[in-house]
Amino acid sequence: MVEPIGHVAMALLFAVPAWFLWGRRPAVTFAVLTQATAVLPDVDIYLREYFSHPLLQHHGITHTVPFVLVVGVVFGIAAAYLLTSTLNANRLIHSDSITRSTTFLFTTAAFWAGGLSHIFVDLLSAAPDAGIAPFWPLYRGDVIINIVAYDSTPVNLGLIATAVVLHVGLYRTERYPYETRWGVNYESN
Incomplete structure (x- = not known):
């Protein structure tokens, strides 16, 4: 198992694209959300205490790409319906035009970035006798x-230092975000 700081660092590195899409506040929020979701695949450690199934062994089903993608979509749908109106009413966000599709994309992408970063860093440090089947059941x-x-x-x-320097550098840069339809302040014509 990778040390927690390795998962934190890799999740931060996977969160870097948020700076190019959303700018400062949303990118920081995205990075924080990836931290929460980066440890989620390790839920199998706790689940196996209550359920005895071969798929719930450590590095089992929760450490697969299909699991992360499906659960990320479920969380994205829930966030879109449960949080969008709250986000628009929050004065700290400085927007009243966040759409459900933006909330869905934002939360789903953060979940995927955190979960996939976890699987990726586990693959980078997997011992020969502790392989992971990240594409199960497809492969x-x-x-x-x-x-x-x-x-x-x-x-x-080194990973955590690189990730922090990268995020601080992007935070201090004024050139982002690029205009996209998924932007928090995007107005449709």
Whole structure:
């Protein structure tokens, strides 16, 4: 298992594209949300205490791309219907034009970024006897990349330092975001 700081760092790196889509406040929120979702695949550690099923072993079904994609869409739909009106009414957001599709895209993408970053970093540090089947049930074989040791302090510190410097640099840059239809202040014609 990867150290928590490795999951934090990789989730921050996977959150970088948010700066190009949404700008400062939403990008910071996106990065924070990826932190919450980056540890979600490890829910299997707690589930196996209550359920005894082979799919709930550590690095089982919750560590698969299809699981992360499906659960991310479910969370995105729930957020779109439950949070959009609250977000538009919140004076800290400075907008009253956030659409359900924007909320859906934002939360789904954050969930996917966090969850997929978790799987990716686990693959990078998977021991030969601890492979992961990230594409199950489409491909049932284990995938082992094993580039770095999961407990490598220099690698974990290097990743977190890189991620923080990147986010701070983007925070201080005034050129973003690019105009997209998914922007928080986007007005349709």
